[in-house]
Amino acid sequence: MESITTTFSRSEVRRVGNRFAPALIEALETLTRLAAFTLITLGTAWTRFGQNSRVIRPRIVDEIHRSGVRLLPIVGFLGAALGVVFVGQTIALMQQVGASGFTGTLIVTVFIRELAPLTAGLVVLARVGTATVIELGTARALGEVEALEALGIDPIHYLVLPRVVGFTISVICLTVYLMLLTLGCGYLFAFARGLKATPGEFFGEVAGALSWLDFPLLAMKTGGFGAIIGLVICYHGLARSLTLEEVGQATTRTVAQCVVACLLLDAVFILLYLIA
Template sequence: MTSATGNEAAPLSQCSAGSHAGWAGALGRPVVRTLWAARELIAFVLITLGVLWTKGTRAPAWIRRQVGHQIVRAGVLLMPLFLFLSVALGFLVIGQTVSWLSRVGAMEYLGPVMVLVIVRELGPLLTALVLLARVCTPMVVELGTARALGEVEALEALGIDPVHYMVVPRVVGLSLAVLALTVYLILGSIAAGYLWAFLQDVPLTPGEYLRQLAGALSWVDFAVLTLKTLGFGAVLAAVTCFHGLARPLRLDGVAPATMRTVGQGLVACILLDALFLLVYLVGS
């Protein structure tokens, strides 16, 4: 009886151990893949920074021309879209905020609320997400196709560094484009917000409106806005170029690379935003 009981208990314990191992494997594999992808992306970013530092002064006229092309592509061509977004953001956020603060008699909080919601958080993050969808997805298709067709290997055969030729102009151009479009979006939202408040007969003069906004701003807000937007642009460009160039792709691998770019770019921007928020809270 004792022997039979022991033989029955052994398979049960083995099944339990196998079940735990299966769950551990199912949970561990995505974590390992995520850490490995983060390691490869960080290595690609370090390589890009090294090329920018060592070869940044090579072919300056050509680099400026390519950076200008990326600014036009990622910034100037998107200004009509961001005009619409700024009007919508001003109506939906600032206009309603002004209206409700006026109703409860708390207009003195208008400036801090606008700075917190629009300048520090919503403006930069919305700009980065729009560029991720509008600019980075076609860019990774372009780079992935070039890699699949052997254009990267052709550049290397000619003695041209693909990172210096393809990555550096996109990193610089996209960073400057995110900064410029964020400022454009914030200014348009502020103007549209006051227009919405005016249409609702809120007793607020333009001078008082701007005075409250200026009183709530500090040099820290300008510094954080500049660093955050430049960081968003650099991160998006690095993720895009990594998935377009760093891996050997075939044409049928371009679409999955685009999906990975969107997902990882979104996560990277949110994590970077959380890092800036943490630094700001610790510093204050």
């Protein structure tokens, strides 16, 4: 009986190992290549900072416009919806259970620190990120990247840096915009439902729940989301030679990996908050 159990266990282990080992190895390889790509991008940013600025700066502005300014309406809509659904409901619920004093803490802990940066990052990923992978992957498949190299133009400098910088700035700005709109709409909704606090009291309570550490950590976290999304997108679009048929698969992989990477970064910041 013991022997049968042992045999079963070994074969089970082998079966599970055979199934998951290749996926694990592939994940590690992707991680290694992504790290190398990140280092190359950082190296280019360091050595070529400010170079060819008359070409690169307008590209950064274009990226901010594409991944930030053009997303203001959709983020505004989300902000209004979150304000009603989350902030307004929270205020009402806390009043009902007699815990109004904790409203600010709850909003800061759940919304400002977690939901707002993630929402802004995911909107950028969904609306601009996927299109960018297709754009870069198609450019790679059609040989446009080689055409850039033939002209002596570094593709990392011309294609990757503006996108990473643009996405980083956009996610930071969109997060702030989302926070302000959500809090404003949430207050208006709660006020319409009979909240007695003035806007000054409400925003004062939220601001009072923030610590000085929130500002640098939130800036790093939202900037980190933008940079990660930009890097993963550019890696999948450019790092290896794609055929046109592979561009769709690369897009799906990019979305999954961006979400996982952002959640992992989020977990790191949760740890930092706990330690602090």
